[in-house]
Amino acid sequence: MSRLRRTPPQDLTPQARALYEKITSGPRGQFMVDSEGGLTGPFNAMLLSPPVGDPLQELGAAIRYRSSLTDRxxxxxxxxxxxxxxxxxxxxxxxxxxxxxGFTDDQLQALRTGAPLRLSDATETAILNVTRGLLTKGDLDDEEYATLDKEQLFELTTLVGYYTTLALQLRVFRV
Structure with a gap:
């Protein structure tokens, strides 16, 4: 059970309401809104502190919609x-x-379990290997570091940090 009540927009503080409007009018749109108008997923917790929640959701939007990483x-x-x-x-x-x-059920299963995953695209393979290295070691060896250009590496380390933050918040707030 969630530790946070999903607050309908009419019950939010003015700062939280402004953040709510920003989230729901952006590219994530109504996907993150429940039937009563409350935000779902990590976005509900962001309303607890709009001065921190707003830059956090902006970072997520940059990662999702403005990064040089391919969608895949x-x-x-x-x-x-x-x-x-x-x-x-x-x-x-x-x-x-x-x-x-275009990911197959077998590929998604491998991602669910952390099993080895063969990908035909060398950059995707490097992205997966570097991500798993960051997650398991918190660092990269020289060989892993050299597999991506510096822009990709910066964006990928930011993505890993952002989604790790969301995973922690989702767990703590029992979302």
Missing amino acids: ARELAILAVANHHDSAFERAAHEPIARDL
């Missing part, structure tokens, strides 16, 4: 983070996106 590479990394932190919400939110991007 991004979803690979997100699902690897979801597996590592056993984040059911992130898995449920991102597996359909990955499926729409």
Whole structure:
């Protein structure tokens, strides 16, 4: 059971309401709104502290919609983070996106379990290997570091940190 009540927009403080409007009018739109108008997933917790929640959701929007990582590479990394932190919400939110991007059921199963995964794209393979290295070691060896360009590596480490933060918040607030 969730530790947070999903607050309908009319019951929010003015600051929280402004953040709510920003989240629901953005590219994530109504996907994160329940039948009574409350925010679902990690976004509900962001309303607790709009001065922190707003930059956090902006970071997520930048990662999702303005990064140089391909959609497939991004979803690979997100699902690897979801597996590592056993984040059911992130898995449920991102597996359909990955499926729409052409990931097979077998590939999604490998991402769910952390099993080896053969990918035909060398960059996707590097993204997955680097993500798993970051998650298991908190660092990269020189060989892993050299598999991506610095822009990709910066964006990927930011993605791993962001989705790790969300996984922690989702777990603590029992979302």
